[in-house]
Amino acid sequence: DSGVTQTPKHLITATGQRVTLRCSPRSGDLSVYWYQQSLDQGLQFLIQYYNGEERAKGNILERFSAQQFPDLHSELNLSSLELGDSALYFCASSVRGSTGELFFGEGSRLTVL
Amino acid sequence: GQQLNQSPQSMFIQEGEDVSMNCTSSSIFNTWLWYKQEPGEGPVLLIALYKAGELTSNGRLTAQFGITRKDSFLNISASIPSDVGIYFCAGQLGTAGNKLTFGGGTRVLVKP
Numbered sequence: 344d345s346g347v348t349q350t351p352k353h354l355i356t357a358t359g360q361r362v363t364l365r366c367s368p369r370s371g372d373l374s375v376y377w378y379q380q381s382l383d384q385g386l387q388f389l390i391q392y393y394n395g396e397e398r399a400k401g402n403i404l405e406r407f408s409a410q411q412f413p414d415l416h417s418e419l420n421l422s423s424l425e426l427g428d429s430a431l432y433f434c435a436s437s438v439r440g441s442t443g444e445l446f447f448g449e450g451s452r453l454t455v456l
Numbered sequence: 457g458q459q460l461n462q463s464p465q466s467m468f469i470q471e472g473e474d475v476s477m478n479c480t481s482s483s484i485f486n487t488w489l490w491y492k493q494e495p496g497e498g499p500v501l502l503i504a505l506y507k508a509g510e511l512t513s514n515g516r517l518t519a520q521f522g523i524t525r526k527d528s529f530l531n532i533s534a535s536i537p538s539d540v541g542i543y544f545c546a547g548q549l550g551t552a553g554n555k556l557t558f559g560g561g562t563r564v565l566v567k568p
Binding site: 345347386387388444450 | 499546557559560
């Protein structure tokens with residue numbers, strides 16, 4: 344158990360819909376990261392927050408947005424969903440914002456039909 | 457953008473044998489990390505390397521940070537069935553933010 348909690352574990356929705364994925368970091372970790380894992384693209388970095396502020400951005404689509412709240416939990420919002428958005432979405436956390444030593448949650452599997 | 461090429465893409469292991477996998481990049485990284493992912497779970501950090509030439513062990517796992525900063529390898533000695541999973545290398549360039557770049561993974565399977 345990494346200490347990072349993600350909900351929901353599985354989500355099935357239709358094209359055009361909007362979903363929100365939730366992440367609670369390990370106790371004491373200030374930084375939260377979101378990654379997308381699909382079969383053909385591997386693990387892709389989406390976005391990082393540190394203590395409520397956006398720290399780094401990867402190849403995150405404009406239809407996607409994220410935020411980190413004062414209690415340090417984070418949400419990833421995916422809108423106008425397309426079939427290609429079907430993937431595993433991982434949240435990870437770390438104490439420092441600059442480390443590569445991340446603790447990953449179990450992921451949220453999104454299926455868009 | 458930066459790309460990490462991992463090889464082999466998959467391999468079969470027989471209990472007791474040593475196996476090796478590597479990761480190469482077209483550009484340099486300042487940090488190399490190796491993660492393992494098992495079915496239904498997120499990646500778990502195995503080893504982190506911070507200095508060119510560094511050789512670090514974690515139990516039966518040994519990893520090295522290449523001198524050129526463009527490659528890394530991971531060895532598993534005396535493999536056991538629970539070594540099955542997908543092993544990912546990851547590189548980090550700077551300290552401003554995270555931006556880990558992951559390789560495509562090496563899938564380790566048990567020989568039937």
